[in-house]
Each structure stands twice: as C-alpha cells, then as structure tokens.
Amino acid sequence: MGLAGGEIRMKALVAKIAAAAVVLFARAITAVRAIWPEEGLPSRPCVYFANHSSHGDFVLVWAVLPPRLRHLARPVAGAEYWLKSKLSAFIGRDVFNAVLIERERENRTQDPIELMTTAIDDGSSLILFPEGTRNQTDARLLPFKSGIFHLVAARPDVELVPVWINNLNRVMPKGEIVPIPLICTVTFGNPLRITPNEGKDAFLERIQAALLALSPKPLGSGE
Amino acid sequence: MNTASSDLLTLVFGIFGVLILASAIGYMLQRRFSANGPNAAVDNLNARIKAWWVMVILIGLAFIAGRIGVLVLFAFCSFAALREFVTLINTRRADHWALASAFFIVLPIQYYLLWAEEYGIFAIFIPVYAFLLMPIISVLRGDTERFLLRIAEVQWALMICVFCASHVPALLTLDIPGYEGRNVLLIAFLVIVVQLSDVLQYVWGKLFGRTKIAPNLSPSKTVEGFVGGVISATLIGASLWWITPFTPFQAGLLSFIITLMGFFGGLVMSAVKRDRGVKDWGNLIEGHGGLIDRLDSVVFSAPIFFHVVRYWWSLS
Numbered sequence: 001m002g003l004a005g006g007e008i009r010m011k012a013l014v015a016k017i018a019a020a021a022v023v024l025f026a027r028a029i030t031a032v033r034a035i036w037p038e039e040g041l042p043s044r045p046c047v048y049f050a051n052h053s054s055h056g057d058f059v060l061v062w063a064v065l066p067p068r069l070r071h072l073a074r075p076v077a078g079a080e081y082w083l084k085s086k087l088s089a090f091i092g093r094d095v096f097n098a099v100l101i102e103r104e105r106e107n108r109t110q111d112p113i114e115l116m117t118t119a120i121d122d123g124s125s126l127i128l129f130p131e132g133t134r135n136q137t138d139a140r141l142l143p144f145k146s147g148i149f150h151l152v153a154a155r156p157d158v159e160l161v162p163v164w165i166n167n168l169n170r171v172m173p174k175g176e177i178v179p180i181p182l183i184c185t186v187t188f189g190n191p192l193r194i195t196p197n198e199g200k201d202a203f204l205e206r207i208q209a210a211l212l213a214l215s216p217k218p219l220g221s222g223e
Numbered sequence: 224m225n226t227a228s229s230d231l232l233t234l235v236f237g238i239f240g241v242l243i244l245a246s247a248i249g250y251m252l253q254r255r256f257s258a259n260g261p262n263a264a265v266d267n268l269n270a271r272i273k274a275w276w277v278m279v280i281l282i283g284l285a286f287i288a289g290r291i292g293v294l295v296l297f298a299f300c301s302f303a304a305l306r307e308f309v310t311l312i313n314t315r316r317a318d319h320w321a322l323a324s325a326f327f328i329v330l331p332i333q334y335y336l337l338w339a340e341e342y343g344i345f346a347i348f349i350p351v352y353a354f355l356l357m358p359i360i361s362v363l364r365g366d367t368e369r370f371l372l373r374i375a376e377v378q379w380a381l382m383i384c385v386f387c388a389s390h391v392p393a394l395l396t397l398d399i400p401g402y403e404g405r406n407v408l409l410i411a412f413l414v415i416v417v418q419l420s421d422v423l424q425y426v427w428g429k430l431f432g433r434t435k436i437a438p439n440l441s442p443s444k445t446v447e448g449f450v451g452g453v454i455s456a457t458l459i460g461a462s463l464w465w466i467t468p469f470t471p472f473q474a475g476l477l478s479f480i481i482t483l484m485g486f487f488g489g490l491v492m493s494a495v496k497r498d499r500g501v502k503d504w505g506n507l508i509e510g511h512g513g514l515i516d517r518l519d520s521v522v523f524s525a526p527i528f529f530h531v532v533r534y535w536w537s538l539s
Contacts, residue, residue, distance in 0.1 A: 031306060033506050173316050178323040181306040183505055217500075 015094040022095065023063045026056060030171060030184035034064035037161075037190040041065075045072055045125045046159040046191065049148060051141055051211060052129035053169035060165055061127050062096065064186045074119055075127040078103045099126065113150045120155055127163075130207075136174055140215055144204045152194045152203075160207060162189035164214035187214040230466050231286065234411055238279055245272045264429075275418075278517075282414065286407050290395055291338070293410065297392045298334040300514060304384040304522075305330065307505040307513045312376040317366035321357045321377055329353050330385050337389060340396050349386040354378055383522055384515070390525040397529075397537040402468040412467050412474075413481060413528055416460040417521045420482040421489070424452030441493045453482045468536055477531065481524040488523025492516075 026032065050061055058075035065073055079100040082092030092098045099119050101112035116126060128151075130144040152158055167184040189210055194203055249269040256265050285292040305326060314322060329349065336345040358374040394409040428448025436446045460478025464471040492515065496504065505513025515522075 031303070031505070167310065170314070173319065176319050178319075178327070180309065180319065180322045181302070181326055183306060183310040 011094060015090070018091070018095045022059055022091075026059050026063050029179050029181045030060065030168065031181075032060050032064055032184045032186060035185060035187040037188050039190045041069060041161060041188060042159045042191050043069070044159070045120055045123055046161055047120075047126045047128055047148070047151065048073065048161045048163045048188075049128045049130050049207065049211065050163035050165055051135065051215075052131045052133070053135050053165070054172055055134070056168055056172065057129065057165050058096065058098075058127050060168060060184060060186055061163055069125065072123065073125045073127055074099050076101060076116060076129070080104065099124075103132070112147060113154060116147075116151050117154050120158060130204075134174070135169075141208060141212060144208055146200060146204065148207070149194075149200045149203050156194050156196075159191035159193055161191050162207065162211040162214055163187070164189075164211060164216075166216055185216075187216075189214050230405070230408060231411070234408070234466060235283060238415070242272070242276055242279060245275070274517075282411075286411075293392045293395060293407065294334055294338055297388060298330065300518065301330055301334070301385045301388045302326065303514045304388060304518060305380060307515050308380040308384050309377075310505070311499045311501065312380060313369055313372055314377070315366055315368065315373060317364035318361050318373055318377065320364075321360040321374075324360060325353075325357065325377060325381055325385075329357075329381060333385050333389050334392075337392055337396065342396060345389075345393065349381050353381055357381075387522045387526050388518065390529040391521065393525075393529055394532070397533055399468045399532075399536045400538060402536075405466075405468075408466040409532070412460070412463055413525060414521060415463065416456055416478045416481050417485045417524055419459055420452050420456035420485055421520055422452075423455045424448045424486070427451030427455070437490055440490050440497065444490075449486060453479070453486065456482045477528065480531065481528055484524035484527050485520030488520045491523070492519035 048061060050057060058077070062070060062073060062075070075096055075098045077092060077098045077100055079102045081088070082098060082100055083089050092100060099115055101115055102108045102110065103112075116128075119126060128148060130148045131142040132145040132147075133142070135142050148160075152160065164187040165184065166187070167182050170180070171182050171184065172179045192207060192210055198206075249265070249272050252265045253269060281296065285296040288295075309322060309325075333345070333348055336348060357377055361370070361374055361377075391410055391413065394413065395406045397406055397409070399406070424444070425448065427450075428443065428445045431447040431451065432445030434446040435442060436444050436449055457475050457478045460481070461471050461475030464474035467474050467477075469477060492504075496502065503512030504515035
C-alpha cells in the first residue's frame, strides 16, 4: 500500500518536472509571446480553439496561459497517437492531463463529446484543435470538424476563445527532428458563444472567421 | 586591488549613479505628467531605464564571472538575435538543415574559437567556411525557388548576429602592451559610448529636433539629434580615456568612429525592418522592442573598433 502510494506520488512529481522541462524548452526555442484580447480571458472554464500545424501546438498555448488558468486547461488529443507508446502515453496523460479521444468513428468505445463535456463539468478548460488533424497544406485553415459544434450545443454557456499560433510550423516542419529557433506568437481573441438557434454551418463559419482574423499578414508585405 | 578592478569599480559606481539619476528623473516625470493617466513618452522612457538596469547588471555579472562569463553572455545575445533575424527572412523547408547548423554548429564554433583564442580561424570562419558550406547544405534538397535570396539572407543573418556581434567579446583577445588584464574595460568603453550615443541622439532629437535626417527610414531621427548625440557621445568617450589604452584625443577619435558606425548601423537595420514590414525586431526587452533593436549600433561598430585597435595598438 505504502509503496503504491509512493509510486503514484513519484510519478506525479516526475510528470510535474517533465511539464516544466517541456515548457522551458519550448520557451528557449520559440521565445513565445502571448497577445491578449481586449476583453481579457474568461476566468471560468472555457474552450480555447486553435489552428493546428505541429505536435507542439498545445504546449505553446499551455505555456503562455497565466498559471491560474493553465492548471485548468486540458488539451484534447487523439488517443490513437498518444497511446502508441508508454512514453507518449505518460506525456499525454500524466504530464499534460490530456482528454484523449478516439478519432476513428468505427472502433470508438467512448463518445468524444461526452468525454469533453465531462471534463468541462469537472471544472476544466479545453484546448481544442477543430481542424482535427495537423494542417500540412498551404491553406491557412482546414475546414473545421463538427465536434466543437456538438460540444457547445450540449454546453451553450461555455465560452470559446479563438487562439492563433503563429510560426510553430516553421520551427519544426513535419519529418524534421531538430527544431529551428524562431519567435512564435500566440494570439488570443475575444471570447465567443453560440447564439440561440444558430445552425451548425453558420456557427462553424463564424468561429473559423474569428480565428482567421487573428492570423498576421504575411511577412514582407510592407505597410 | 589592481588598477583594472579599481577602474572597473569607479566605472560601475559612475554608471549606477547615472542610472539612479535617470530613474529619479523618470519617476518625477511620471509624477508630473502621468498623474491622470498614462503618458506614452514617459512610460517609454521609464521602460527603457528599467531595461538599462537589467543590461548593466547582466554585463556586470558577466564581467565578474570573467572571460567565460562574457563569452556566454554574448553567445546568448547572438542566439537571441539570430532567432529574431531568422524569424523575419524567407526560409523554406529546404533550408532546415542549413538553419539548424547556423544555430547549433556555426554559432557555438565561433564562440569556441574565441575561447581557444584561435584568431586566424575566428576571423574567417563565417566569411569563408560558413559562406561556402551553408548554400551547399541548402542546395542538396534541390529546391531552387528564390534560392539566391534564401542563401544570401542566411549568410547576412550569420554575419550580423554572430560574426559581427562576436567582435565585442573578441576585444578580450587583444594583446596591448601596458594594458594587460584590463581588456574587459575596452568592452565597457565600446558599449557605453554606443549606448550613450543612442540615448543622447534620442534626447537631443526630442529637445531640439526639427529637420528629419532620413524620413523614409526612421522618422524619429533628426539632424539636430544626430549632431548633438554624436558630439556629446564623442566628448564623453574622450573623457573616458582613463579606462582605455588611448590618449584623450585618440579616445575621442575612436568614439567618433564608433558613434558614426552605430548611427548608420541603426539606419541599415531600420531599412531591413521596413523591407520586412515590421516595427520592431521582437519583444525581448520591455520598452526596447527586440534585442537587435538595442544591439544594431553595437553590432555595426564592434568589428571596426576591434580592427582599428588591433591594427594600431595590439601585438597579436
């Protein structure tokens, strides 16, 4: 009994140290800077939704959130990817306390929306990537999946905060193993909410536009 | 106590005195002008003063730690500056390994060569070896889109942020007869003259600035600010002759060269910023924008100062 308790505490300690190390490394490489919205961030649990181009995306969002809000925030990530090995399962589950959802509809054992609403009901915020997969195309955003709509349809009071992560895809493009140090910014927009009777397509279009509005203009375009 | 550390101590007390005075003035201006809400100019001034405190303390700690401290400090400055620079250039996937080697191979080697005092390789490592090897690494991926632009930008980033910046700590390697063990004061001299010139140009410009000197590049720079800043920084530089191996006249002449290079370096770097469509290089230092915004003038004056001193004063 005592041993098992000690082991759990040990694991929690290692997870804490690992989280601090990952955040420190991310900061050293990207000098990441947050740009906050005029209205400020909601202090109650909310859903941060961001563009997705790198496995490090949620780390940057997590790293820039003020500690008070960071402790509430849980990334939503694909179970297939994060449960592949013991190490990634440890990082996903123990270090970042991710809400792991199964993406393949056919083999699902748990409903992703239910997992997310449970997390919100427990007082957590979510970091969500509605594109569903990493964007490797030249388009700035992939069309959003409908999960985020079903989530707020079930919890209409929850606020949605758009988050644009800039430059991280250049730090470590797909297939590279050495990151290039580049300055990244994470821009938070004003919180949004679903309006009564808003349809799925209109809602998804509105929040995609809110996210795109945060993306900076391309470099070298002058003034 | 030897003369080097007693001179350094005098200098440190002098700088602390100036900073305390600046902080007091900043505080009074804030009381006077920002009582009913923020005042952009005063807030900017106070942010700058705060950042100078941090800079002075960091450089002071590096001096206390000795040669290794100074090298590590400037290696970190090069790293942060290169990171700001590369963020703004046209890189493509094919440049990944070239850029990774710029950060993790070229930069550490350049500072290692200073540590090992290998002047012969230090002086040509980036202009010759990196210059030829980096495009080779990039070309291996076969992507020719904007190729000349990409390789030129990477080389320019390395020259400015690593090669030129490393000439500040390179002052430690000079062997000047009668000046043994005091080289750290040459760094202090260079940094003080350049920074004071920047500040004094700003102050003279704010007080008497009428005629814009380069409206397309830097709307805040004026002829009055330039002339007043250069003359006053040159006079202060001359009055610091006692920390250098120079006579007062020589110290003034070198300060004049340093301030001119610093001024034009600032213009060149603002032209680069304009070209890339940004106002600041980054946000590393509160009130100062990025690190390059503060280092641009030092980076342009350091290699010239180093070579002038090396040619006329140094044995090696």
